[in-house]
Amino acid sequence: MNRTWLREHSELGVCALLLALGVLVLTDAVTMDVAIAQRGPVGPRTVPIAVGAGLLLIAVLLAVDVLRGGRGEAESGEDIDLTEPADWRTVLGLAGVFLAAAVLIDPVGFPIAGALLFWGAAFVLGSRRFDRDPLIAAGLSFATYVLFDHLLGVPLPGGPLMGVL
Template sequence: MTTEVTAERTEPRSGRNWLKGRSELGICALLAALGVLVLVDAATISTDFTQRGPVGPKTVPSIVGALLLVVAVLLARDVLRGGRGESETGEDVDLSEPSDWRTVLLLSAAFLANAALINLIGFPLSGMILFWGCAYALGSRNTVRDPLVAAALSVVTFFVFNNLLGVPLPGGPLMGVL
């Protein structure tokens, strides 16, 4: 009984063929670039104010940037070792259906309206338009409940940020009322 060993000739792969099936490396590059951006931005944070504890303003962004770099390296190592992400298997996602661009455009319009109106009419009113527009775009059609919930969310958000957290938001005409 003789065993024949055949040596396979391996041809050098071109860059395109090598990258095929490794699209996750693009995500690794994006995460690494984002991590570097966060670290560079954290390094430029000014500390010309009185610090009230051991944790300064650079701590959290520095940790987030470092963790982004660690995740990028670990994901790249996994991909280069043959790891692959699982394909979408969600039961509520039908991959054969086209994208719902109407919803995307309505959500974009709500966000853009908020950005355009926030300095003109204040956060409580522009936030109400944002919350109501998002509810409408996502399918809610209750004409009584939706604006009331949107108004409540907007006013509570404004109060929490403006009064409790000390983050000033434009109040607009409702500033004297709230």
């Protein structure tokens, strides 16, 4: 294969990535150790299998389209100026907030770590409403915790709130 053909069919790299990701998701779903009892016809493997199968289907359809001559549109930059450099301060701030939440989730529990995640993301993205943002973040985090832990049966670490809820 010459370099020109590879350059003209560079979208096949995306196909390969989607294919590998689909195989990984399906492999993980099939080998998942399901220790909890299934509550109905839809078990914990259903969504990962559907996502993995969807990734494989999209990879094959995209590869067929690319090999038939299809090409993706160049980014037009809808509402952004493509000549401006990336805002690395915001990107690194969001990555730091996410990493902090991941580190804190076990010791302080999901409700507190989630509130810090929501409030930190809002702060990094420019919101400076100190009277409103922490309350909204706490409410979102608590509602998410109750929804997943109590209503959906997905155990989340409660931290110091474990005995209260």
